[in-house]
Amino acid sequence: MEDCIFCKIIEGQIPCNKVYEDEEILAFHDINPATPIHILVIPKKHITSLAHLSKEDEPIVGKIYGVINKIAQEQGFKQDGYRVIVNCGKNGGQEVMHLHFHILAGKQLGEKIV
Ligand code: 5GP
Ligand code: ZN
Helix, strand or coil, rough: CCCCCHHHHHHCCCCCCCEEEEEEEEECCCCCCCCEEEEEEEEEECCCCCCHHHHHHHHHHHHHHHHHHHHHHHHCCCCHHHHEECCCCCHHHCCCCCEEEEEEEECCCCCCCC
């Protein structure tokens, strides 16, 4: 997808600090971390947002959660816990229009909305 910053990262046109990669999924450190550990997990397929997820794309979401669990184990924050956030659309505060899962870890998170 042209003009998608995350597609450019997937294609290697923009560098990233990679945490995990397989055929379908890429994870890398957020450029502007909100917490001591802030990792983004994305499907390599361009999916604009959670609201754009088709039936055939649904299995990738389960795989992403599996990868998140694996990253938490490997990076050593599984025990202490973490938060996963998906911002969707305007009201959800989504800025990059390529589906991504934020993993926030490394400190006690206080601002609970739900
Ligand atoms: P959103 O607000 O769309 O849920 O989150 C987008 C996230 O992408 C933000 O946390 C932002 O810091 C991160 N981000 C934007 N551009 C880049 C980039 O070029 N590289 C990396 N690693 N993160 C980025
Ligand atoms: Zn994209």
